[in-house]
Amino acid sequence: MPELPEVETVARGLTGALKGKRFAKVELRRKDLRIPFPKGMAAALTGRRVMRIYRRAKYVLMALDDGNVLIVHLGMSGRMQIIAAKTPPDRHDHVIFTADDGTEVRFNDPRRFGLMTVAALKDLDEHKLFRHLGPDAMSNAFTPESLTKALKGRKTSIKVAIMDQRLVVGVGNIYACESLFRAGISPKRKAGTVAGARAAALVPVIKEVLAEAIAAGGSSLRDHVQPSGELGYFQKAWRVYGREGESCGCGAPVKRIVQGGRSTFFCARCQG
């Protein structure tokens, strides 16, 4: 489910539900997700107050009142959703948070590609999950110059390159396809040849697509919902993703190819 816009949407939705409250109860309904939960995680969270909830890369972070931060990744199919009290647990409700005012938030993830762990906030930059990451796509550090430098000499495709979180953070499969379409760049172009005018075109387009998707509450393909339960609706704005054989608008059919093991959708006429 989660690229940058979906994770941002989840972080914002959880802010309204949990910020300033304490975890009265944290229930782990299994011992691991993609990786094991840290030993004693539930006990360590219980009684802690949530000071701030925000996104970093594709992770939701909850800063706690003890200097630690709860790190949540939603994998491909994860949700964090506010659930009415007494709702019977779903088989994929892996973690249930109950706040001191009774608010209940559940982490649900059928495929269990997500993860949840706790770390010291001050050490986050050096944390294994974060230290290799490039500039966030929505930050001022992501510029045509930074992208050109990151791509220099790369012989992989531009599509695969902009999904590489070491080069730029937050772009996943949907928004890579949509951004390259808007920028008129072929996904098959060698990454190292995206520089100068092409980089200057691509960077603002990526920011624009992500910003529009955030404003729309993300894209609901199958799993993504906002914490409120409301769907995202940016999927209505997709021009190429998931639209093989349809027209992007120019009349030529959208093509699907596989790059780096992922589907790429593009218009061979509009994306030179």
Add this chain to the structure above:
DNA sequence: CCTTGAACCTGCGGGC
């Protein structure tokens, strides 16, 4: 270091 491909896991839709 770079690049590629497989692996992790469940569910759903399409084709026969």
Add this chain to the structure above:
DNA sequence: TGCCCGCAGGTTCAAG
């Protein structure tokens, strides 16, 4: 109806 195949918003690891 039922079964098999392919496919899905991500990340990590091994091998070349």
